[in-house]
Amino acid sequence: MAVEKRVPALCNYAMFCAGCGHGVLLRLICECLEELGQEKNTIAAIGVGCSCHLKSGINVDLVQCPHGRAGAVATGIRRAEPDKCVFTYQGDGDAYNIGIAETLNAAYRNENLCVFVVNNNNFGMTGGQMSWTTMEGQKTATSPAGRDIALTGAPIKVPEMIAHSFRPAYVARGAVTTPAEINRLKGYIKNAFQAQLNHEGYSMVEVLSTCPTNWGMEPLAAHQHLMEHVVPYYQLGEFKKRGE
Amino acid sequence: MGDMIKGNIAVAEAAVRAGIEVYAGYPITPSTEVMEYLSARLPELGRTFIQAESELAAINMVLGVSACGRRSLTASSGPGISLKQEGISYMAQMNFPAVILNVVRWGNGLGSLDGAQTDYLRETRGGGNGDYRNIVLCPSTVQETVDLMYEAFDIAEKYRCIVVVMTDSGLGQMMEPCEMPPFREIRKCSWGLDGTYQVKRPDFLGRNIPGESDAYIRKVREMRENEQRWEAVGLEDAEYVFVAYGMCGRVMTGLVSEMRAAGQRVGLLRPITAWPFPEKAFAQMREKAPGLKGLITVETNGEGQMVEDVALYAKKYGLGQVPVYALPYVCGVPKDDVVKADFDRILSGEIKEVF
Numbered sequence A: 001m002a003v004e005k006r007v008p009a010l011c012n013y014a015m016f017c018a019g020c021g022h023g024v025l026l027r028l029i030c031e032c033l034e035e036l037g038q039e040k041n042t043i044a045a046i047g048v049g050c051s052c053h054l055k056s057g058i059n060v061d062l063v064q065c066p067h068g069r070a071g072a073v074a075t076g077i078r079r080a081e082p083d084k085c086v087f088t089y090q091g092d093g094d095a096y097n098i099g100i101a102e103t104l105n106a107a108y109r110n111e112n113l114c115v116f117v118v119n120n121n122n123f124g125m126t127g128g129q130m131s132w133t134t135m136e137g138q139k140t141a142t143s144p145a146g147r148d149i150a151l152t153g154a155p156i157k158v159p160e161m162i163a164h165s166f167r168p169a170y171v172a173r174g175a176v177t178t179p180a181e182i183n184r185l186k187g188y189i190k191n192a193f194q195a196q197l198n199h200e201g202y203s204m205v206e207v208l209s210t211c212p213t214n215w216g217m218e219p220l221a222a223h224q225h226l227m228e229h230v231v232p233y234y235q236l237g238e239f240k241k242r243g244e
Numbered sequence B: 001m002g003d004m005i006k007g008n009i010a011v012a013e014a015a016v017r018a019g020i021e022v023y024a025g026y027p028i029t030p031s032t033e034v035m036e037y038l039s040a041r042l043p044e045l046g047r048t049f050i051q052a053e054s055e056l057a058a059i060n061m062v063l064g065v066s067a068c069g070r071r072s073l074t075a076s077s078g079p080g081i082s083l084k085q086e087g088i089s090y091m092a093q094m095n096f097p098a099v100i101l102n103v104v105r106w107g108n109g110l111g112s113l114d115g116a117q118t119d120y121l122r123e124t125r126g127g128g129n130g131d132y133r134n135i136v137l138c139p140s141t142v143q144e145t146v147d148l149m150y151e152a153f154d155i156a157e158k159y160r161c162i163v164v165v166m167t168d169s170g171l172g173q174m175m176e177p178c179e180m181p182p183f184r185e186i187r188k189c190s191w192g193l194d195g196t197y198q199v200k201r202p203d204f205l206g207r208n209i210p211g212e213s214d215a216y217i218r219k220v221r222e223m224r225e226n227e228q229r230w231e232a233v234g235l236e237d238a239e240y241v242f243v244a245y246g247m248c249g250r251v252m253t254g255l256v257s258e259m260r261a262a263g264q265r266v267g268l269l270r271p272i273t274a275w276p277f278p279e280k281a282f283a284q285m286r287e288k289a290p291g292l293k294g295l296i297t298v299e300t301n302g303e304g305q306m307v308e309d310v311a312l313y314a315k316k317y318g319l320g321q322v323p324v325y326a327l328p329y330v331c332g333v334p335k336d337d338v339v340k341a342d343f344d345r346i347l348s349g350e351i352k353e354v355f
């Protein structure tokens, strides 16, 4: 028998494109916050990009950060309000291009907060330019001949960097692909929040996600592309487990 | 009279007493003592000190603290203040109050460690992208630095604006006797985020840009009307009025009283707020000093920056026919006899007016 799944009350209207992975992550975050009883105890620091849609998309306190600086803004919030649940929500361009210093330094300090990064292989909001996570050979608005990794660097794997170089509480990468994978991703998100609520320190969950609009694909084709071409390169799973 | 204390330490302690809960900063001469001092002082009081990875991160940490309606400080100099402009512009946009200490050092780019007034135009015009104004307090003594830093937080919260306390190497490094104000009780502003989702966000999709701008400009006008501060000497009978702030204001306070004692009809306008510029003093000047023959700025930069404001407000208050001169001394602290000699060169016509 089909069971109706309630939309979390924290979820509001967000203007993502059809087939975009952002919306799935947003919903999972809202579900986890509700299940952990944090609906009235949360402050989000959002990046610039399609993350901006969280301004209308989530009913929690929120600060719009300058592009890339959410790691630093969230640090300020964390230190000012030690008992609140604090998370950042950023795109790959925001967290790994312009904001890599703030991202890595917050992880390096092991700030007690959660960082969620939507990795959709490009700058979605500005029309699909190359980001550091763009796949080798991928055509974007600024790599029209396909990304040349000899000139531009290879697609960056920040969760692995953080898990292996620093001493964070929890680091994982999930994907918005199959229902099973989405369920696993929800587990990662919940772990991240629980680590914070338990004062274990920094956690990051990167989410491999679709951007049908800028990939120039129909939603289904974008999902197919994500599973076939992106997931094999960006390994899924937990790179640093809690208490390890 | 209070104990002898170094400017940078005194201003840091004043911020502590004003109730900062967090300091975030990155070292740069000549402001570093502020953070060194606070790295011990804040933890001692159970408060938070953060050595940030950059000035960019530091100002964004301040932004996060301010979003929660709590007090924090960041200080820097020269290129460090440049890096803070992004965060300052964002805070102006979101009406988050903050206090920033700029211990000005000379120059463009890396500049030098010398004290100077090379950041006047940047500080008084906002500094980052957009259409905002920061209140800029420019003390002349260590005591005044302490008093203004202490009050800066109240002003910032009153208007929900940025207040820049602008000192320089000289004022930061010198020692003077100083009385410290009492400790303020720490409190959170009622509008600060607390996780309970009380603060409603403006409609992300249907923004009313003219409405946002009008609301902001109303605030700017209130700030301009209420917050002008200055000290004036001899405006009633002066033929020449010097205009000087900070370390130059300090030099000119002494020199003008000496010159007046010697019978010279000179006066001094010492702005304490560089923005809002003390334009009301110009209205007084028009009333009081009908024999005004010249306005002379004394500044430590290349060709005068404040001189532009002096000329603008002279025009606004009907003194447009009065010549406006600049005596720019690049950096450091101008010497009395050099200024006096240059004043003579103005009188002899050798130094021409700028406006």
Ligand SMILES: Cc1ncc(C[n+]2csc(CCOP(=O)(O)OP(=O)(O)O)c2C)c(N)n1
Binding pocket: A047, A048, A049, A050, A051, A067, A090, A091, A092, A093, A094, A095, A118, A120, A122, A123, A124, A125, A126, A131
């Ligand atoms: C300082 C600054 N530079 C550039 C921009 C323009 N900009 C807005 S969003 C964005 C890229 C966002 O990409 P990403 O973080 O991957 O988010 P997505 O939209 O893909 O989710 C850029 C470059 C900006 N807002 N601020």
Ligand code: SF4
Binding pocket: A015, A016, A017, A018, A019, A020, A021, A022, A050, A120, A124, A125, A210, A211, A212, A213, A214
């Ligand atoms: S542009 Fe891409 S990332 Fe942004 S909402 Fe559309 S599909 Fe999603």
Ligand SMILES: [Mg+2]
Binding pocket: A049, A091, A092, A093, A118, A119, A120, A121, A122, A123, A124, A131
């Ligand atoms: Mg992206």
